[in-house]
Every structure is written in C-alpha cells, then in structure tokens.
Amino acid sequence: MKKIVSLIMTIVLSVVMTSTDVYGLEKEINTYYTKSYSSTLTLTGNSSSCKSKLTGYSDTTKIVILQSLQKKDDNGSWTNVRTSSTTIYYFAGTLTNTYSGLAKGTYRVKSVFTVYSGFNYEILTKCSSAKQI
Amino acid sequence: MAAGDYRKAIYDALTAEYGSMLPESDEEHVFSPAFERRMNRLVKRRNKSYYMMINTAGKRIACIAGIVFILSFSTVMSVSALREAFRDLFINIYKRFSVVRSAEDFDAPEKIEDIYGITSDLSGYDVIYTDLDEYTNNIIYSDENNNVIDFAQYVKSEFDMGINTESAEITHIDIKGNEAVYYEDNQGYNTIIWDNGDYIIMISSNIDENALKDMADSVQKVK
Numbered sequence: 001m002k003k004i005v006s007l008i009m010t011i012v013l014s015v016v017m018t019s020t021d022v023y024g025l026e027k028e029i030n031t032y033y034t035k036s037y038s039s040t041l042t043l044t045g046n047s048s049s050c051k052s053k054l055t056g057y058s059d060t061t062k063i064v065i066l067q068s069l070q071k072k073d074d075n076g077s078w079t080n081v082r083t084s085s086t087t088i089y090y091f092a093g094t095l096t097n098t099y100s101g102l103a104k105g106t107y108r109v110k111s112v113f114t115v116y117s118g119f120n121y122e123i124l125t126k127c128s129s130a131k132q133i
Numbered sequence: 134m135a136a137g138d139y140r141k142a143i144y145d146a147l148t149a150e151y152g153s154m155l156p157e158s159d160e161e162h163v164f165s166p167a168f169e170r171r172m173n174r175l176v177k178r179r180n181k182s183y184y185m186m187i188n189t190a191g192k193r194i195a196c197i198a199g200i201v202f203i204l205s206f207s208t209v210m211s212v213s214a215l216r217e218a219f220r221d222l223f224i225n226i227y228k229r230f231s232v233v234r235s236a237e238d239f240d241a242p243e244k245i246e247d248i249y250g251i252t253s254d255l256s257g258y259d260v261i262y263t264d265l266d267e268y269t270n271n272i273i274y275s276d277e278n279n280n281v282i283d284f285a286q287y288v289k290s291e292f293d294m295g296i297n298t299e300s301a302e303i304t305h306i307d308i309k310g311n312e313a314v315y316y317e318d319n320q321g322y323n324t325i326i327w328d329n330g331d332y333i334i335m336i337s338s339n340i341d342e343n344a345l346k347d348m349a350d351s352v353q354k355v356k
Contacts, residue, residue, distance in 0.1 A: 034230075035283070035322060035337065037295045042268065053264065055271075057320050058279055092262045092273060124230070126295050 032117065033060045039111035039126040041069075046133055047100040050082075052111035053093075054124075060091040062116035067095050072106040072130065081107075106132050221328035222314060224303065231298040233314065233326060235289040235333050242288060242331055245270055248356035249286045249334060253348050258282065281322075282338045282348065292333040296324065308349050317342070325349045 037054040052067045066085045070078040081102075086095045095111075109128040114121050164172075178184060187193050225232045244267040255274060261281075262273035271285040287294075301316040306325065313327035323345045324337035334352055338345050 032320070034295075035297055035318070035320070035324075036335075038293060040268070040291050040293060042291065051266075051268075053269075055273070055283060057322070058281065090262070092264075094264055096266070124295065129293060 032120070033057060033115040033122055034113070034124055037111070037113055037124055037126055039067075039109050039128045041107060041109040041128040041131055043107070043131050043133055046102045046104075047098060048102055048107060048133075050084075050097045050099070050109040050128075052095045052109070052113070052126075054113050054115065056091040056115055058091060059117045060115055061089065061118060063088045063090070063093050064114040064116075065093070065095040066112040066114075067097065068110045068112075069097075069099060070108050070110055071103075072108075078108065078110070102133055104133050106130050221312070222326065222333075224314065226298060226303070229297070229299045230295045231303070233292075233294050233296055235287075235292040235328065238289050238328075241290070243290060244268065245286065245288060245332070247331070247354045249329070249332065249352055250355040251282070251284055251336070251348055251351055252353055252355065253351035255282070280338070280340050282340065283336065284352075285335045287333040287335070289328070289331075289333055294335070296326075306346070308346070308352075313349070 033056045035055045035057055038052070040051045040053075042049045042051075048069060050067055050069050052065045054063050054065065056063065064085065064087050067083065068080045069082040071081045073079050082097070082099050084095065084097050086093075108130045111126050113124045113126075115124065187196060221236045221238070223234050223236060248270055250272070257276045258274035258280075259276070260272055261275045262271070264271040268288040268291040269285065270287075271283070273284070274282040297318045297320070298316055300319045303314060303316045306313050306315045308325060308327045309329075311327045311329060313325050315323070315325050317323050320339075322337050322339050323342050324335065325345065326333065326335045327349075328334075329352075334349075336345065336349050336352065338348070340348075
C-alpha cells in the first residue's frame with residue numbers, strides 16, 4: 001500500500017513540475033509571425049461566404065491558408081464539403097470563397113494558417129461559429 | 134511424555150482450580166457509551182474500501198498533500214482559458230492567443246453602412262494593404278521608418294478574432310467614452326479594440342502608446 005501511495009505522489013509531483021513549464025512560469029515566446037487571424041462564415045439562403053484572414057508582422061514573408069467548409073453529420077462530427085487553399089507572399093492576406101446550392105444543415109469554416117518568416121513557420125487553426133441553413 | 138500431552142495435562146489440572154479462584158460475577162460488564170461509540174466508529178472505518186490507504190498518519194498526510202497538489206494544478210490549468218468580459222466584448226484568453234468576440238447587438242448594422250477611418254495626420258504614411266467588403270474595412274499604413282498602423286472596422290456580428298496576446302497584459306482604457314481593450318504584444322505592437330456603438334474598431338501599431346491612443350481618439354465616420 002505504501003508503494004502505491006508513493007507511486008501516486010510521484011506521478012502527481014511529476015505532472016505538477018511539468019505543468020509549471022507549460023503554463024507560464026517561464027516566459028518562453030512561441031508566437032512570432034501572426035498578429036491577428038479570423039475565420040468567418042456568412043450564410044444567405046443556401047449560399048455561403050467563407051473568409052479566412054490573417055495579418056502578420058513586418059517579418060512575415062508568406063502565408064498559406066487552407067480553408068474548409070464543413071458540415072456537421074448525424075454523429076456530430078464535422079465533414080469537409082468544400083476545400084480551398086492559397087499562398088500569399090505578403091505579411092497580410094485573405095482567402096474568400098462563395099458556395100451556392102448547399103444542403104440544409106449546420107456549417108462552419110475551418111481555416112488552417114501556416115505563417116512563415118523565411119524557413120521558420122507557425123501553424124494556427126481557427127473555426128468560425130456554426131451556422132444553420 | 135510428549136510436549137503436547139504435557140501441556141494438555143497441566144491445562145486440565147489447573148484450569149478448574151483457577152476458575153474456582155475467580156470471583157463470581159453477578160452481571161455482565163457494561164462498557165461506557167463513549168467507548169462503544171469509539172469502537173463502532175473504528176469498525177465502520179475499517180469496513181471502508183479505502184481504509185488501507187488512510188490507516189496510518191503517514192498515509193493520511195500523503196493523501197492530503199496529493200489533494201492539495203491536484204487542486205493547485207487544476208487552478209494553474211484554468212489560467213490557460215480565462216474569460217474576461219468587457220462591456221461589449223468577450224475575450225477567451227489562452228496561452229499563445231486570445232479570441233475576442235462582440236456581444237450580441239441586434240440593433241447594430243448587419244453590413245458596413247458607414248466607413249470609419251483615422252482622421253489625424255497620416256502624412257508620410259502610404260497605404261500598403263486594404264481589405265474592404267460588406268463586413269470588413271481594413272487599411273494598413275506604413276512609413277519609411279517601418280512604422281505600421283493597422284486600422285480595421287468590423288461588423289459586430291462577424292467579429293470573431295484571434296489575437297496575439299502571448300505574454301501580454303490586457304487592460305481597459307477609455308476611447309471617447311467607450312471601454313476599450315488595450316494590450317502590447319510580444320512583438321512590441323500596441324493594440325486597441327473597442328465598440329463604438331455600431332461597429333468594432335481595432336487599431337494596432339508599433340508606434341508609441343500615447344500616439345496610438347491619440348490616433349484612436351481621432352477615429353470617426355469619414356464616408
């Protein structure tokens with residue numbers, strides 16, 4: 001029994017010691033190239049407008065945007081119904097797509113941004129709020 | 134005689150004699166209520182499934198210490214997703230980024246009807262980026278010293294923005310009577326976000342904090 005208690009204490013202490021690193025006692029900076037980003041979906045009738053937007057800093061050299069219009073299936077999972085991507089060689093940019101003839105259901109836009117400064121990069125993901133047709 | 138038989142013979146011979154020496158007891162001994170309560174508690178505690186984990190002082194101290202650690206760990210974790218509500222804006226604060234959204238406002242325009250802009254002197258600055266559609270009016274200016282001013286106007290219903298707040302302290306300031314969100318990010322850019330009643334205005338720049346506040350104060354309808 002003492003061994004079990006010791007083991008539990010060891011696990012708890014290990015987790016706590018690790019967490020101090022992750023949750024901010026050390027001021028390690030991870031974000032360098034992205035100032036703001038958004039992913040928005042507007043629906044009109046059975047048409048959608050999907051917009052992915054990112055603004056970087058002066059060091060930002062390239063933005064790759066992968067945009068997916070997703071529909072919620074019967075199991076509650078999101079499935080891609082349309083995908084699109086673009087590469088922008090600038091510190092700011094948008095990807096906008098409009099789709100019509102969408103079936104009834106719940107939709108959202110998922111945007112995955114890969115933001116470069118030279119060969120270094122960071123990846124960010126943003127989903128819009130879900131909306132219904 | 135074997136040792137077992139010898140022991141039995143002594144027992145048989147002496148037990149009756151000793152028994153006769155004991156005083157006769159008229160009534161059975163009654164334990165005190167306090168003793169009975171204590172014994173009942175002990176029996177009940179022993180029947181618990183986790184009794185072996187807490188049956189010594191050392192184990193109990195270890196359990197309490199573990200609980201304290203787990204509780205403090207939960208508190209640290211919750212910092213990663215703080216939620217702060219300004220009058221018209223909600224901010225979910227994460228470690229690297231925060232997500233800022235507008236509160237629902239059914240009276241606000243659904244599309245951009247009036248164009249807002251910076252009215253203070255921008256001589257020396259050139260427009261280096263524009264993004265204008267039904268929901269957004271975004272203009273970015275830059276001068277020859279690489280000073281950048283990023284002005285944006287958003288329709289409230291579509292304002293859902295991820296912002297770099299890593300290591301930033303988010304505070305409140307006043308912009309023309311409106312409560313604004315202010316922070317300096319880890320790249321030295323100051324950002325001010327506020328709800329002017331109809332739209333969300335966001336202005337960020339690597340220029341001096343006070344100069345940016347003056348610029349924010351100059352924002353008004355231009356078209």
